[in-house]
Amino acid sequence: MSKNNIDTLLYRALNGDIRAISKLLTIIEFPADHDIETISSIMRNLMNRGGKAHIIGVTGSPGVGKSTLISKLISLFRDRNERVAVLSIDPSSPFTLGSFMGNRIRMQSHSLDPNVFIRSTATRGVTGGLSPSSVLLIEAFDGLGFDKIIIESVGVGQTDVDIINVSHTVINVLMPGAGDEIQAMKAGIMEIGDIYVVNKSDKPEADLVYRQLTEIIRSSKYKSKYGWVPKVVKVSSIMGHGISELGDIIDEHRKFLIDRGSFSDIIIHRRVYSVELILKYIIEEKIRKDLKKDGSDILDKVVSGNIDPYTASLTIYNKLAKTC
Ligand SMILES: Nc1nc2c(ncn2[C@@H]2O[C@H](COP(=O)(O)OP(=O)(O)O)[C@@H](O)[C@H]2O)c(=O)[nH]1
Ligand SMILES: [Mg+2]
Structure with missing residues (x-):
């Protein structure tokens, strides 16, 4: 989405235009459908307010x-x-x-x-x-x-x-x-x-x-x-x-x-927690998608008892982290 379009949409949404709010929320609800610049620009504008x-x-x-x-x-x-x-x-x-x-x-x-x-x-x-x-x-x-x-x-x-x-x-x-x-x-x-x-x-x-x-x-x-x-x-x-x-x-x-002073402490906590939550989600998705593909040889060795689950996990983690 172009910067101009984002600015117009934000302007309308912030002035209470219900259709603009709807459109904005749909973009945010499916962030993976958009480029990261669009999401981060919208969210930065909103979170600052x-x-x-x-x-x-x-x-x-x-x-x-x-x-x-x-x-x-x-x-x-x-x-x-x-x-x-x-x-x-x-x-x-x-x-x-x-x-x-x-x-x-x-x-x-x-x-x-x-x-x-x-x-x-x-x-x-x-x-x-x-x-x-x-x-x-x-x-x-x-x-x-x-x-x-x-x-x-x-x-x-x-x-x-x-x-x-x-x-x-x-x-x-x-x-x-x-x-x-x-x-x-x-x-x-x-x-x-x-x-x-x-x-x-x-x-x-x-x-x-x-x-x-x-x-x-x-x-x-x-x-x-x-x-x-x-x-x-x-x-x-x-x-x-x-x-x-x-x-x-x-x-x-x-x-x-x-x-x-706890009201704002909770907001700080919420925002940090949100990062942990999304990061965990991304890593879990990555494991779900790539473990069988990138880690199959190691998994085979765990199954046959040649590598323990701990060593295997660290090895796979290092491998996956490189491709993140
Ligand atoms: N008797 C009675 N029934 C209620 C009350 N509040 C909700 N209900 C009924 O309980 C059922 C479930 O309500 P709902 O709001 O969908 O519950 P939710 O699943 O917790 O969201 C519905 O049939 C409501 O009409 C109440 O104060 N008294
Ligand atoms: Mg309900």
Whole structure:
């Protein structure tokens, strides 16, 4: 893409032109389809302007009501005139009609609002974590001046780890009957969330989950690495109950981070983490593609027991690194 075309596209996108934003995001979503100068010039322009958006990760098992909740949060933020971007990370392909349409239909009421942008993207397989394009899209939304960037993720494996590393505020959504999650928290193997939302509080069993969560957080004296004590809130996304209370807690957490200087620390962390994430992806792709081709003689020797896996790995690494 010529420099002139990039400049025009950026100018239009930065002035809120929805079609230009769409076009820009599509370029960023498939970076390998473009020359590196195009991507780096677009991203440099956007990242120089970024660092202001509040990134909110929303995680939880399928069906707990994340999309419904996010739709309500979008309305809340829009009422304050904030611009909202949503990145929906689906572990399967974003292009399977079911998951894609499911998310879209629930968020449909915002689809005509030019200050709300919803993008659905894939992870690297079911538990493989955020894709390189996801982290680029987050930086792009930030640079384009969105005030809130909400990432919806199904709470599994590496994707959750990635969400924690790129978000300012992590909201963990549970629902009545969340016995397994409660047990995992008690055992200390689930420590994700600045805010716990007990959704579907229109159901009577929600009180039990709320009490159990509150008690676990109280008795464990748990604090996040920034010193925040997680909050629990009961919400009914369908009825709209508890949404404004949740909004207040989200604001309180943001203010807490800003007051301690942690808000910008998290941005620094996010950007460094993004490089590690993409670098890992590139190296893994390289191994996947070239190992069998460039390393077959060495692999044969490992199989026959003539070279150990450690020596073999270092030898192959040195060979691959030369062709990177
Ligand atoms: N009773 C009740 N149902 C809800 C509530 N929020 C969402 N749901 C329903 O739960 C189902 C899953 O919601 P969805 O937002 O798609 O969940 P996600 O998979 O976590 O994104 C849908 O049928 C929703 O209508 C709620 O507050 N109360
Ligand atoms: Mg959903």
